Structures are given as structure tokens and as C-alpha cells.
Amino acid sequence: MNEAERHTSEARDESASSSSTEREKGPQRDEPAGPRGPAGRGGPERPHGDRPRSSWTRVLLFVVVLWFLWMIVSQGARGTEITYAQFKGYLAAGVVKQASVTSDRITGLIEREAVPAGDERPARFEFQTVRVDDKALVEELAKANVDYRGVVENPLGGLFLLWILPLLFLPLLLIFLARSRGGAGGGPMGSPFGFGRSRARLVADKHTGVTFADVAGCEEAKADLEEVVEFLKNSERFVKLGAKIPKGVLLLGPPGTGKTLLARAVAGEAGVPFFSISGSEFVEMFVGVGAARVRDLFEQAKKTAPCIVFIDEIDAIGRARGVQIGAVNDEREQTLNQLLVELDGFEPNSGVILLAATNRPDVLDRALLRPGRFDRQVVLDAPDFEGRKAILAVHAKGKPLAPDVDFASIARGTPGFSGADLANALNEAALLASRRRGSEITHHDLEEAIEKIVAGPERQTRRLKTTERRRVAYHEAGHALVAHHSPNADPVHKISIVPRGRAALGYTMQLPVEEQYLMTRAELEDRMVVLLGGRAAEQLVLGDVSTGAADDLERATGIARQMVCVFGMGTSTGLMRCARDVDSQYLRGPGVRLERDCSEETARAIDGEVRAILDASFATALRILEAQREKLELVASTLLDRERLDREEFDALVGVRPSAS
Numbered sequence: 081m082n083e084a085e086r087h088t089s090e091a092r093d094e095s096a097s098s099s100s101t102e103r104e105k106g107p108q109r110d111e112p113a114g115p116r117g118p119a120g121r122g123g124p125e126r127p128h129g130d131r132p133r134s135s136w137t138r139v140l141l142f143v144v145v146l147w148f149l150w151m152i153v154s155q156g157a158r159g160t161e162i163t164y165a166q167f168k169g170y171l172a173a174g175v176v177k178q179a180s181v182t183s184d185r186i187t188g189l190i191e192r193e194a195v196p197a198g199d200e201r202p203a204r205f206e207f208q209t210v211r212v213d214d215k216a217l218v219e220e221l222a223k224a225n226v227d228y229r230g231v232v233e234n235p236l237g238g239l240f241l242l243w244i245l246p247l248l249f250l251p252l253l254l255i256f257l258a259r260s261r262g263g264a265g266g267g268p269m270g271s272p273f274g275f276g277r278s279r280a281r282l283v284a285d286k287h288t289g290v291t292f293a294d295v296a297g298c299e300e301a302k303a304d305l306e307e308v309v310e311f312l313k314n315s316e317r318f319v320k321l322g323a324k325i326p327k328g329v330l331l332l333g334p335p336g337t338g339k340t341l342l343a344r345a346v347a348g349e350a351g352v353p354f355f356s357i358s359g360s361e362f363v364e365m366f367v368g369v370g371a372a373r374v375r376d377l378f379e380q381a382k383k384t385a386p387c388i389v390f391i392d393e394i395d396a397i398g399r400a401r402g403v404q405i406g407a408v409n410d411e412r413e414q415t416l417n418q419l420l421v422e423l424d425g426f427e428p429n430s431g432v433i434l435l436a437a438t439n440r441p442d443v444l445d446r447a448l449l450r451p452g453r454f455d456r457q458v459v460l461d462a463p464d465f466e467g468r469k470a471i472l473a474v475h476a477k478g479k480p481l482a483p484d485v486d487f488a489s490i491a492r493g494t495p496g497f498s499g500a501d502l503a504n505a506l507n508e509a510a511l512l513a514s515r516r517r518g519s520e521i522t523h524h525d526l527e528e529a530i531e532k533i534v535a536g537p538e539r540q541t542r543r544l545k546t547t548e549r550r551r552v553a554y555h556e557a558g559h560a561l562v563a564h565h566s567p568n569a570d571p572v573h574k575i576s577i578v579p580r581g582r583a584a585l586g587y588t589m590q591l592p593v594e595e596q597y598l599m600t601r602a603e604l605e606d607r608m609v610v611l612l613g614g615r616a617a618e619q620l621v622l623g624d625v626s627t628g629a630a631d632d633l634e635r636a637t638g639i640a641r642q643m644v645c646v647f648g649m650g651t652s653t654g655l656m657r658c659a660r661d662v663d664s665q666y667l668r669g670p671g672v673r674l675e676r677d678c679s680e681e682t683a684r685a686i687d688g689e690v691r692a693i694l695d696a697s698f699a700t701a702l703r704i705l706e707a708q709r710e711k712l713e714l715v716a717s718t719l720l721d722r723e724r725l726d727r728e729e730f731d732a733l734v735g736v737r738p739s740a741s
């Protein structure tokens with residue numbers, strides 16, 4: 081459907097009201113590109129075998145010399161450039177001795193006894209000129225008794241100089257470049273291009289500059305890793321006691337929860353070298369390269385022990401083997417096998433500790449998780465209220481905050497936000513503050529920033545037709561009123577009919593009263609009722625419905641389907657689980673993609689039941705709105721007037737929540 085006509089009335093009207101079973105984090109909030117190490121590829125902190133920078137200068141010199149040579153060659157062959165008029169003059173004077181005529185140039189020799197005054201050219205010189213369309217030329221050449229001939233210009237000659245010669249030097253150039261970045265002589269593979277070299281970046285402790293103090297809100301994970309730090313700092317003590325230290329620690333958690341940050345903090349705390357490489361960097365086009373990189377990485381690490389090897393996004397290589405087919409898969413399998421070999425190969429107390437991070441533990445190959453490999457797992461969850469407060473405090477360091485900033489209230493309003501989201505929110509707030517030329521970040525800036533992250537940036541220039549605006553107002557008022565009158569729904573936090581983001585024309589945001597990790601059936605049902613409240617309001621007031629509810633319908637259907645297929649809340653299927661999650665276990669909630677795992681017959685029964693659940697929810701929403709018809713008009717007209725309502729304004733309009741539970 082066309083973007084413009086998709087009139088999606090809200091993209092994610094409850095994005096802020098999520099819990100662990102109903103996390104509404106679609107894939108659009110994927111992992112933000114975390115800051116890479118301060119040592120970029122080829123930066124000054126490269127491991128070993130780095131060529132000095134001078135090879136770059138050598139290449140440059142080489143190119144310049146080549147260019148000069150070409151200039152000389154191309155100039156030398158031709159001679160002094162003269163104009164065609166001058167050529168005709170010389171011709172008339174009878175001093176042109178030879179001429180070679182091609183289709184576009186004339187070159188030749190001029191020879192005269194005496195140089196006339198005003199001509200600084202020598203008595204005898206070679207000339208060249210551009211040939212113009214001159215019918216009399218041949219006649220005049222013959223008359224002047226010139227030894228002339230026509231030359232078919234060899235097209236390959238120009239081609240050779242212009243294209244083929246540089247092409248011949250291209251491989252040479254490539255080798256120079258590869259040498260200058262890949263280190264001399266290649267890795268253990270001995271490849272001249274250094275393909276086999278692991279591209280791990282060595283970041284010594286002073287460079288990671290991250291400590292546990294920079295990681296907030298995951299105290300348990302930090303405590304788990306404390307032990308690793310202890311070991312790296314004074315391994316003898318452990319060895320003396322005969323204690324075996326885990327070889328590998330796997331950091332698990334949804335995107336943006338600080339896995340990469342925590343790994344860097346471990347290195348920073350322990351003050352040991354830190355080899356960091358991303359799983360995807362192992363997987364290359366050429367089979368065998370990844371395995372060579374793994375070998376090389378561990379070789380380097382063992383030489384540098386005690387140290388940390390960190391493989392970020394290990395799922396890129398650690399996916400269960402033998403699921404897909406194709407060359408890329410072969411390569412990945414080889415890499416994974418090599419990794420397993422290396423993991424088994426080094427002694428438990430060799431001083432090398434392997435850290436790895438992933439947000440897809442479900443796809444990892446079982447063999448990786450076997451004891452003796454990644455035998456320790458540290459789980460990072462989306463931060464809770466206290467955690468969010470702490471993360472905000474960490475990231476507020478160095479930012480001037482107005483006295484009215486209340487982190488507790490911000491933290492309460494951002495359930496489901498990851499550390500990265502919060503860091504992003506603070507940064508957005510700083511940008512907003514600077515845009516309005518303020519000297520401090522105010523509480524309002526922060527709230528605005530969060531709204532922007534949840535629902536997209538405001539689109540003040542998107543002008544809606546009056547009828548459309550009216551429809552959006554009723555739609556949102558419908559959501560809000562239904563939420564207000566559904567005892568198990570989260571209370572309304574904010575309503576807005578300012579267009580935002582790509583498709584949202586308005587949104588209603590609800591906030592849970594407190595953190596929630598489970599959802600009851602009644603809560604799920606009320607959530608669907610609220611989602612259908614927008615559509616119900618449109619039908620009730622305007623008689624006709626619109627495309628604006630498409631997103632609501634998708635989400636409500638998702639909930640209903642999950643209730644039946646996954647949560648065992650259906651009647652026709654009972655407790656049978658009849659669908660599999662396609663996505664990561666961290667992407668629960670209505671956005672989750674389910675894959676059918678039952679017979680055709682059951683699937684048909686499920687469809688019927690989902691349909692019945694949705695119909696019942698819609699009927700409930702309609703009933704609530706019919707009873708609240710005047711309030712619906714009131715809220716909608718106030719919205720049209722003010723564009724947005726916060727919790728207090730809304731409550732003042734509709735009265736205290738009847739059955740606040």
C-alpha cells in the first residue's frame with residue numbers, strides 16, 4: 081500500500097508499555113551501531129607485523145614517477161604545438177619539409193635558413209597541430225613540395241598509453257596496498273594479501289578506557305565477571321588453589337543492553353590486552369579464510385597472555401551447523417569447527433579468556449555451549465526501573481542538566497528501553513537543547529527526545545485535510561477512552577495527533593504502573609480491546625472506517641494468535657503449543673513472527689478462534705465507546721484544539737479512572 085494513503089493512525093501506540101512477555105520491540109529497534117574500538121582498522125594500535133606508514137609514500141612516489149614518464153613519452157613524440165594558422169603560414173613560406181597527416185592531427189618538421197624577426201622558434205623544429213577541415217590542404221602540401229604522407233592512427237597506441245599501461249600497474253599497486261595494511265608476508269596462510277590474518281584489534285587497557293563504573297544497571301552480570309577480572313589480575317592465586325577458571329564466557333542479551341560495553345569494561349578493569357573481533361569479520365567470500373583467521377587470532381592471543389579475546393556477534397559464525405546450504409555456509413562451518421578446535425586446544429589456565437556476545441542464543445550451535453567451551457553464561461536483560469535510572473545518570477555525565485530534570489520520572493516512562501536507547505535519548509535531548517539554543521538540557525527536552533524515539537520525529541509540515549485530522553482525533557480518543565475504561569489496561573500517558581515518523585498520524589501512549597514480567601489473559605484481552613478502540617470510534621462516530629487501523633489490526637491479531645497458539649489460552653487447541661517463534665526469543669510480543677506447527681485442520685480451527693477473539697474484543701470496544709459517547713466527543717474536540725494531551729489533562733477531561741486496579 082502506498083505510504084501516503086496508509087494513514088496508519090499510530091505506529092506503535094503502546095511502545096512504552098511492555099513487559100518481558102510482551103516486549104514490543106520490533107526489529108526496527110535493532111542494535112544501534114555501537115562504538116567500535118578507538119583503534120580503527122589499521123590504526124596505530126595494530127598487533128604485530130605492521131608495516132611502517134612509509135609504504136604509502138612509496139606507492140605515491142611510484143605513481144608520480146609513472147605519470148611523469150608518461151608525460152615525457154607522450155610529449156616527446158610530438159613536438160611543438162602550433163596553431164593551424166601558423167602552420168598554413170609556414171606552409172606558404174615553404175619551410176615545411178615533412179608532414180604526417182592523420183585524421184585529426186598533423187605533425188612534421190620545419191626547417192628554414194633564417195628565422196624571421198618576431199618568431200622565437202628555432203630554425204629547425206618538429207611541430208604538431210590540430211587538423212581542421214581544410215579541403216585545400218593536400219593541394220597546398222603538394223604545391224609547397226612537402227614530403228607528406230597520410231598515417232592511419234593506431235587506435236591501440238592511444239589505448240595502450242591511456243588504459244592498458246595503468247592497468248598493468250594496478251596489480252602492483254594492489255600488492256603495495258595490501259602489504260601496507262595486512263602486514264608483511266601475510267599471516268600463517270602466507271598469502272601476499274594477508275587474507276588469512278585475523279583482523280582482531282588489539283586494544284590495551286588504557287585504550288578501552290571503559291570500567292565497570294561505565295556500565296550501569298546490570299549488577300549481577302558485573303558480579304559474575306568480577307571473577308574473571310580477578311583471575312586475569314592474579315592468576316597464580318587461582319592456579320595454586322587448583323581452581324579451574326572458565327575458558328569462555330558468553331554474554332547473552334537483547335540488542336543494546338551493553339554486552340559489547342561490558343566486555344570492554346572487563347578488559348579495562350583487568351588491565352590486560354583486549355583482542356576484539358566481530359563474528360561477521362570471520363566470514364568472508366573465500367572458504368578457509370575464516371578458519372585461518374581463528375587460528376591466527378588464538379596464536380596471537382596465546383603469545384600475549386594473559387589477555388581477553390572478544391568475539392562480538394558470535395552468532396554470525398556460531399549458528400547451528402547443517403541448517404542451510406551453500407558456499408557461505410561451508411565457510412561458516414569451517415570457521416566454527418576451527419573455533420571449537422581452538423577452544424579445546426588451549427589450557428584452562430593459560431591466561432587467555434574468551435568472551436563472546438550474542439543476542440541470538442537460540443540459534444547457536446549446541447557444541448559451543450558444551451562444558452569446557454563457553455561454560456559460563458552471563459545474561460543481560462533490558463534494564464529495570466533502577467537500572468534505567470542508573471544508566472541515565474552514567475550518560476548524563478558531562479552534560480549540563482537543568483535542575484528540573486527528574487531521572488526517576490524518565491525511567492518510569494521508558495519501560496523496555498535498553499541502555500543504548502537511553503543513551504540515545506540523552507543525546508537526542510542534548511541536540512534538541514542545542515537546537516533551541518539553550519544552555520542546559522531540560523526535562524522537557526528529554527521527554528521530547530523519548531517521544532521522538534518511540535514514535536518518530538514530529539512532522540509539522542505534513543498537513544492533513546480537516547476531515548482526516550478529525551478522523552485521527554476520534555481514532556486516538558477512542559483508544560484512550562477504551563484504555564481508560566478497561567480495568568486491566570495500562571493507564572493513558574499521552575495522546576497526540578501530531579504526525580510523526582514515517583506513517584504515524586497520531587498516537588496514544590500508555591504506561592504501566594509498575595514493571596511487569598507476566599501478562600494475564602485478562603490483560604491480553606484488554607490490550608486487544610484498546611487496540612481496536614480506534615477503529616471502533618471511527619465506525620461509531622463517522623460511520624465509515626479507514627485504513628488508519630491497519631497497524632492496530634495487525635497487532636491485535638498477533639496477540640490473539642499468540643494467545644491461542646503459544647500461551648495455551650484457546651479452547652480448540654487447549655494447552656497444545658501449535659506455533660514456533662521464528663525470531664529471537666528476545667523479540668516477543670505482537671510483532672513476533674510465528675510459524676505454524678500443527679495440522680491443517682488445527683490451523684483452520686485456530687483461524688476461527690482468532691477471528692472470534694477479535695470480534696469479541698471489537699464488540700467490547702464499541703460497547704465502551706457507546707456508553708462514553710459524550711466523553712468521546714469532548715476528548716476528540718479537545719485534541720483537535722490542542723493537538724496533544726498529557727495524563728493530567730486527559731484525566732481532567734474524563735474523570736478519575738472508574739476501576740483503577
Ligand code: ADP
Nearest residue numbers: 114295296335336337338339340341499500503
Ligand atoms: P550490545 O553490544 O549489547 O548490543 P552495546 O554494548 O553496544 O550493546 O551498547 C551500546 C551503547 O549503549 C553503549 O555504548 C552504551 O553507551 C549504551 N549502554 C548500553 N547498555 C548500557 C549500560 N548497562 N550502562 C551504560 N550504558 C549502556
Ligand code: MG
Nearest residue numbers: 114339340392
Ligand atoms: Mg554489541
Ligand code: ZN
Nearest residue numbers: 089090614632
Ligand atoms: Zn490506532
